[in-house]
Amino acid sequence: xxxxxxxxxxxxxxxxxxxxxxxxxxxxxxxxxxxxxxxxxxxxxxxxxxxxxxxxxxxxxxxxxxxxxxxxxxxxxxxxxxxxxxxxxxxxxxxxxxxxxxxxxxxxxxxxxxxxxxxxxxxxxxxxxxxxxxxxxxxxxxxxxxxxxxxxxxxxxxxxxxxxxxxxxxxxxxxxxxxxxxxxxxxxxxxxxxxxxxxxxxxxxxxxxxxxxxxxxxxxxxxxxxxxxxxxxxxxxxxxxxxxxxxxxxxxxxxxxxxxxxxxxxxxxxxxxxxxxxxxxxxxxxxxxxxxxxxxxxxxxxxxxxxxxxxxxxxxxxxxxxxxxxxxxxxxxxxxxxxxxxxxxxxxxxxxxxxxxxxxxxxxxxxxxxxxxxxxxxxxxxxx
Numbered sequence: 001x002x003x004x005x006x007x008x009x010x011x012x013x014x015x016x017x018x019x020x021x022x023x024x025x026x027x028x029x030x031x032x033x034x035x036x037x038x039x040x041x042x043x044x045x046x047x048x049x050x051x052x053x054x055x056x057x058x059x060x061x062x063x064x065x066x067x068x069x070x071x072x073x074x075x076x077x078x079x080x081x082x083x084x085x086x087x088x089x090x091x092x093x094x095x096x097x098x099x100x101x102x103x104x105x106x107x108x109x110x111x112x113x114x115x116x117x118x119x120x121x122x123x124x125x126x127x128x129x130x131x132x133x134x135x136x137x138x139x140x141x142x143x144x145x146x147x148x149x150x151x152x153x154x155x156x157x158x159x160x161x162x163x164x165x166x167x168x169x170x171x172x173x174x175x176x177x178x179x180x181x182x183x184x185x186x187x188x189x190x191x192x193x194x195x196x197x198x199x200x201x202x203x204x205x206x207x208x209x210x211x212x213x214x215x216x217x218x219x220x221x222x223x224x225x226x227x228x229x230x231x232x233x234x235x236x237x238x239x240x241x242x243x244x245x246x247x248x249x250x251x252x253x254x255x256x257x258x259x260x261x262x263x264x265x266x267x268x269x270x271x272x273x274x275x276x277x278x279x280x281x282x283x284x285x286x287x288x289x290x291x292x293x294x295x296x297x298x299x300x301x302x303x304x305x306x307x308x309x310x311x312x313x314x315x316x317x318x319x320x321x322x323x324x325x326x327x328x329x330x331x332x333x334x335x336x337x338x339x340x341x342x343x344x345x346x347x348x349x350x351x352x353x354x355x356x357x358x359x360x361x362x363x364x365x366x367x368x369x370x371x372x373x374x375x376x377x378x379x380x381x382x383x384x
Contacts, residue, residue: 001081002073004040005201014192015041018155021190023177025133026159029227031202032194034159035067035131036074042129042157043079047099050152051126055144057109058131061093064108067131067159069095076106092119111140120144126151133158134169141173162223164231195227255279257287257328259321260363261336263343264294270313272320274331288324292316313343314350321356331358338362 007015011033018024018041026034046054056076058064069075076095077084083098093108109120111130117140128144130136148154163169181189196202196210214221222228255278262271269291276285292312324331336344341362348360 002078004036004074007037008198008200010192011037011194011198014190015044017190018157019045020188022154022156022188024155024157024190025174026157026192026194027162027227028194028198029196030161030224031196031199032227033199033201034194035071037194038129038131038157038159039068039071039075040079042068042127042155043076045127045153045155046097046104048101049099049104049126050101051124052102052104053123053125054104054106055109055120055123055125055128055147056095056106056131057111057120057128057136057140057144058133059112059135060110061108063132064110068129111136111144113137114139116140117143120147123147124150126153127155127157129157131159132161134160134163134167138168138172162227162229165229166231167229170229193227196225253278253283253285255283255285256332257324257330258332259324259334259358261317261334261347263337263340264291268294270294270316272317274320274324276328287328288320290316290320310346314346317347318350318354318356321351321358322354325356325358334358334360335363336360338364 014024014026014037024038024041026038028034056064056068058067067075069077071078076097080097080099085096087094087096089105089107095106095108097104097106104126107120107123107125110116112135114137116137120140120143125144125147128148130141130144133141144156148156160169177187177189178191181187196207202210211225214225219230223230253276255276257274257276259272259274262273264270270293271289271291273289274287276287278284292315294309294313321331321334334347336347338344344360344362351358351360
């Protein structure tokens with residue numbers, strides 16, 4: 001049996017409270033010890049539990065086996081070394097465990113697909129441990145709740161890496177229990193946040209080397225290391241807007257140049273950004289980024305005010321285009337938000353008036369995930 005390293009005070013307190021609480025949630029960053037702590041708490045409760053049938057589930061069967069049963073050598077199979085065996089129970093994968101209170105059966109189930117919940121119906125489970133709970137379906141999590149109602153000592157364990165704050169797991173599942181915990185004395189909700197700094201098995205020198213490989217301003221550090229719930233757009237795009245110099249280059253590599261135009265609304269600015277994209281689409285060099293105000297100095301947007309804002313738009317746009325053409329030679333195309341056809345036509349006429357032979361095309365907004373992929377390419381371009 002592998003020997004556990006020392007535990008932090010909050011890890012010890014989480015394990016202690018889990019023996020009294022029915023819903024136990026361990027959330028946080030990578031290498032924070034969530035699975036080890038939850039698996040140990042589950043095993044301690046299992047030793048004396050009066051029921052025979054239990055559930056261990058997750059986003060996939062392999063995730064259950066890796067995160068709960070193995071858990072880097074500190075999972076259920078380690079705790080019950082010499083007292084457990086893998087097998088089948090009514091044609092379903094399971095682990096038989098021999099505890100101080102007799103033989104227990106741990107059924108294994110996946111819960112990420114719609115319909116997975118039907119595979120755990122028909123049974124009553126004494127306890128359930130669901131790994132990567134926020135990657136499972138809400139139907140599955142609710143079925144787990146229902147299937148543990150008549151347990152002699154009901155306990156549910158969840159572990160999860162953080163998602164954006166608006167993720168359904170927080171809004172449709174966790175929030176209710178947080179409110180119940182505030183209203184009802186001894187409701188039985190046990191939550192703890194863990195990150196790599198709580199993992200005493202990682203010595204200080206090794207931790208310093210690990211942290212040196214992360215950009216502490218990046219979303220990945222904040223989410224994976226600090227374990228914060230961060231919305232992709234909210235974390236990424238302000239970082240770019242407020243630190244443009246980090247992502248700009250003065251000497252571009254080979255490829256073709258495009259310019260993007262984002263028209264300002266509700267007081268925001270009109271923005272222009274030119275970039276060189278490699279012919280093989282494996283990197284992007286950001287060349288120039290500008291913006292002009294679309295606000296009117298007066299409170300009422302009258303005819304004169306509209307004319308002034310359009311004049312600023314034209315001046316800023318033409319200045320940006322001329323700079324790129326003079327410095328880098330050509331622009332393949334200008335892409336504008338297709339929700340503003342009148343402004344697109346206005347810029348098209350501005351190019352013609354200034355004898356600039358560059359075509360303007362409408363663009364379709366792509367999903368946030370694809371925009372983040374683009375951001376990663378820009379970061380990679382800086383590092384290569």
